[in-house]
Amino acid sequence: MQKTFTHPQSLKNVSTHYCPGCGHGIAHRLVAELIDELGIREKAIAICPVGCAVLAYDYWDFDCTEAAHGRGLAVATAIKRLRPDNFVFTYQGDGDLAAIGTNETIHAANRGENLSVIFINNAVYGMTGGQMAPTTLLGQKTATTQKGREAKLHGHPLKISEMLAILPAVKYVERVALHSPQSVLQTKKAIKQAFENQINNVGFSFVEVLSPCPTYWGLAPKEAMAWIKDVMMKEFPLGKIK
Amino acid sequence: MAKKILITGNEAVVEGALAAGCKFYAGYPITPQNELIAYMAQKLPESGGVFLQAESELSAINMVFGASATGFRAMTSSSSPGISLKQEGISYIAGAELPAVIVNMMRGGPGLGNISPSQADYFQATKGGGHGDYHSIVLAPGSIQECYDLMLVAFDLADKYRTPVIILGDGLIGQMMEPLVRQGAEHKVKDYAKPWALTGCKGRKQNIVRSLYLGQGALEKVNLRLQERYQKIIQEEQRSQSFQIEDCDFVLVAYGTMSRIAKGAVLALRKKGIKAGLIRPVSLWPFPEKIIAEAAKKVKAFLVIEMSYGQMLEDVRLSVAGKAPVHFLGRGGGEIPSEEEIVKKIEGVNKK
Known part of the structure; x- marks a missing residue:
């Protein structure tokens, strides 16, 4: 009988610390599957962010480093420049990549560093208890926008993917989501593209993943998936941006 | 050569x-x-x-x-x-x-x-x-x-x-x-x-x-x-350099740029018959406390000179541990104490 499903070598067989219905587990697994499929486990170096996913190294079984909050792409830049034969990627949340680390993000992209970036957008700060993120939707209630985000007070949801796409050195930007089996498969395809771009020395590649945070959206896991499709995707439309 | x-x-x-x-x-x-x-x-x-x-x-x-x-x-x-x-x-x-x-x-x-x-x-x-x-x-x-x-x-x-x-x-x-x-x-x-470096996990955990x-x-x-x-x-790892401290009554303590001016002051003071010497900390952490503590047993007083309002001064005081008076001369805001000011300060201490 043919074996069609295995546990990825790049993913440790441990129980998760993530909340029920969280998207990180799915995204972690997709990364691990792709690293196995592309045969790059022994060359991989991941930069884990400050945020819920800092513990990604407890799940991934290859070399990893932490980076200070927002500085993932500064750390990754140095690693890739010194070890161009290694496979280097960052995995960052919305606060890390698009608030405190916006500067590092834009400049690494503008330098055209040959890196792959996985940007998990769940429109909220998870680790610190559900405060407003740069990507929080208008009207969305968070611990620091208790009456809902207001454009006049808090600005609009930041579309970092569209901003990055205008830079000449950025080679690939796609926005995907994790709300359905089909969208998970599309997410895997997009991350694969970003990974292959680095392997083929194409340059800076960026995948934004709309990911559920049921705990701080105040929704059941199934409702959170529906919220991505019915609400979040209206503000953050899926598809290849560049 | x-x-x-x-x-x-x-x-x-x-x-x-x-x-x-x-x-x-x-x-x-x-x-x-x-x-x-x-x-x-x-x-x-x-x-x-x-x-x-x-x-x-x-x-x-x-x-x-x-x-x-x-x-x-x-x-x-x-x-x-x-x-x-x-x-x-x-x-x-x-x-x-x-x-x-x-x-x-x-x-x-x-x-x-x-x-x-x-x-x-x-x-x-x-x-x-x-x-x-x-x-x-x-x-x-x-x-x-x-x-x-x-x-x-x-x-x-x-x-x-x-x-x-x-x-x-x-x-x-x-x-x-x-x-x-x-x-x-x-x-x-x-x-x-x-062995801790990130190189890719080939052949290891x-x-x-x-x-x-x-x-x-x-x-x-x-x-x-x-x-x-x-x-x-x-x-x-305590590092320091000393200048004419073997027989001195007054030890100047200064580092970096300040130590060069202090060295000039030591020579000027010696010409006036005042036995001064200099300890120049090279490692500021770890602070060279051993040599300062040793000198504290023998000398009349210390003078710490800094281009600040007294920061290293605290480490000198801790090292001297009350065994001798510790005086201070410093200027801030990008100004530098002069050789003349140092000489004057020591002459003042010497008179007391």
Whole structure:
């Protein structure tokens, strides 16, 4: 009988610390599957962010480093420049990549560093208890926008993917989501593209993943998936941006 | 005979870094250390290293974090306000037990201050600077030659103890020119094994570079390891230079630029028949407490001289431990106490 499903070598067989219905587990697994499929486990170096996913190294079984909050792409830049034969990627949340680390993000992209970036957008700060993120939707209630985000007070949801796409050195930007089996498969395809771009020395590649945070959206896991499709995707439309 | 070259302190730092096998530099321009970054931009790629002008000081220090995590020798440089911005990153480097060299050519503060030489960042450099219980080793060059020599020491100590090492100079040391003799083939870069480095997990288990330790007691264990290391550094790495202290009544204590003026004052005082001597701390952390404590048994008084309002003064007092009076002379805001002021101060103490 043919074996069609295995546990990825790049993913440790441990129980998760993530909340029920969280998207990180799915995204972690997709990364691990792709690293196995592309045969790059022994060359991989991941930069884990400050945020819920800092513990990604407890799940991934290859070399990893932490980076200070927002500085993932500064750390990754140095690693890739010194070890161009290694496979280097960052995995960052919305606060890390698009608030405190916006500067590092834009400049690494503008330098055209040959890196792959996985940007998990769940429109909220998870680790610190559900405060407003740069990507929080208008009207969305968070611990620091208790009456809902207001454009006049808090600005609009930041579309970092569209901003990055205008830079000449950025080679690939796609926005995907994790709300359905089909969208998970599309997410895997997009991350694969970003990974292959680095392997083929194409340059800076960026995948934004709309990911559920049921705990701080105040929704059941199934409702959170529906919220991505019915609400979040209206503000953050899926598809290849560049 | 080795060839002498005329060079600034900022450039001598680069020459020293290259001789030490530095392979990575990231920095952001700030006066008075701009000659360093420009010279590095030219020289480091020539020797096969990576030079990056970062978008900010924060980015630069975190690039150094990444570079060091791969096992290569890495450094950054800046001046006072820029070094303040790097403090979080230095704390992460200390927490992750990574080697790194950070050069601070100090200028006047606080705030934007000015671009004149200063020694007002002593507290920041020697007492940690960033958050958490950590120390950086701090070395203070007193000449252009020492800017070079101490870079070799700095990279070795950083690798040996897996810790950040700060070179604490000032705008004068950085921009002044003096002859430099580069060490030739006799200098060998020590090769430290770095089994913790990120190289890809081929043939071994996963490596993780981290400073996050959750779970009861996990972080305390790391801290105790660091404290044990710091005790070893305190015992083994105190560095200083003394001048005419064997028979002296008054010991001047000054480092860096200030020590050169203090040396002139020692000679002037001796001409007037007052027996003065000088202790110049070369390592500011660990502070050379042993030699100060030893001198405290014999002399009438100490005079600490700084281009600040009294920062190293506290470490001298702790080392003297009440065994002799400790006087102070200092100026801030980018001003420098003169030889005449030092002589006058000692003459005043002598009369009492």
